[in-house]
Amino acid sequence: MAISTINKNNIKVALVDDHVLIRNSLAKLVASFPNCTVLFEADNGRHCIEFLNKHQLPDILLLDISMPIMDGFETAIYVSQHFPLVRILTLTMLTDERSIVKMLRNGARGYLSKNISPQILLEAINAMAEKNIYIPQEVSEKLISGLQHDLSEVVAVSALNDKEREFLALMPTDFTYTEIAKKMSVSPRTVDDYREKLFKKLHAYTRMGLAVYAIRNDLF
Structure with missing residues (x-):
């Protein structure tokens, strides 16, 4: 599935947080941004899903993690599977x-x-x-550490060939590996080979690890 197009002048946002004062304050803040509209607020994942099933879908979902009934971990899985066009931005302590x-x-x-x-x-x-x-520097460092990626072993971009760089540039997108193969004009099997070789070369054994490498090295 390709990335959906969002009207950058009117970004539709929804908020999910169980702390009412924080959520209301966030909603007011987001609504004050010149290019943002708040569609709804929800106090947990289940409440959020009810809104998503009945109302206009937001472009971006600001999602907390620690919530009763249905937390952010569960909610992220459900939303990404059932509402793939909704982009999840975690906002948490x-x-x-x-x-x-x-x-x-x-x-x-x-x-x-x-x-x-x-x-x-x-x-x-x-x-x-x-x-x-959106992966800020401090988060990307923890992400790489969490993925057991040793920063001392990071491979320089100059050590990668053109096809590897092209492949890495597509890692942060929503394109499937089959769609990536079409965009690169190669076979799905060749894309699988790129992925496996880069996993070993970069010591990043998930797609997100490759995506973080691409972002940190300005390939995306």
């Missing part, structure tokens, strides 16, 4: 490696700590709308 890796593996495309400025939040929303991913 949890900044440990396990939470970061788990959320991104479950379908989130961005990850933020709640200890950020309004400007960073706007930057993240705009980046999610434009590129479908």
Whole structure:
């Protein structure tokens, strides 16, 4: 599935957080951004899914992790499977490696700590709308560590061939490997070979690990 097109002048946002005061304040903040509209607020994953099933879909879902009834981990899996056009941006107090890796593996495309400025939040929303991913430096370092990627062994971009760079540039997207093969004008088997070789070469054994490498090295 290719990345959906978002109107950058009117980004539709929804918020899921069980703390009412925080959620309401966030909603007011997001609504104050000149290019954002808040569609709805929900206090847990189940409540969010009810809204998604009945109302207009948001472009970006600001999703907390620690919530009753249905937490962010479960919600990310469900939303990414049933509403793949909705881009999940995690906004949480949890900044440990396990939470970061788990959320991104479950379908989130961005990850933020709640200890950020309004400007960073706007930057993240705009980046999610434009590129479908937002991984700030401090999160990417923890992500790589959580994926057991030794930073001392990072391979320089200059050591990669053109096809490997082209393949890596497509890792942060929503394209399937079959679609990537078509875009690169190669067979699916060749794409599988690129992936396996890069897993070993970069010591990053998941697609998200490859995506982080691409972002950190300005390939995306």
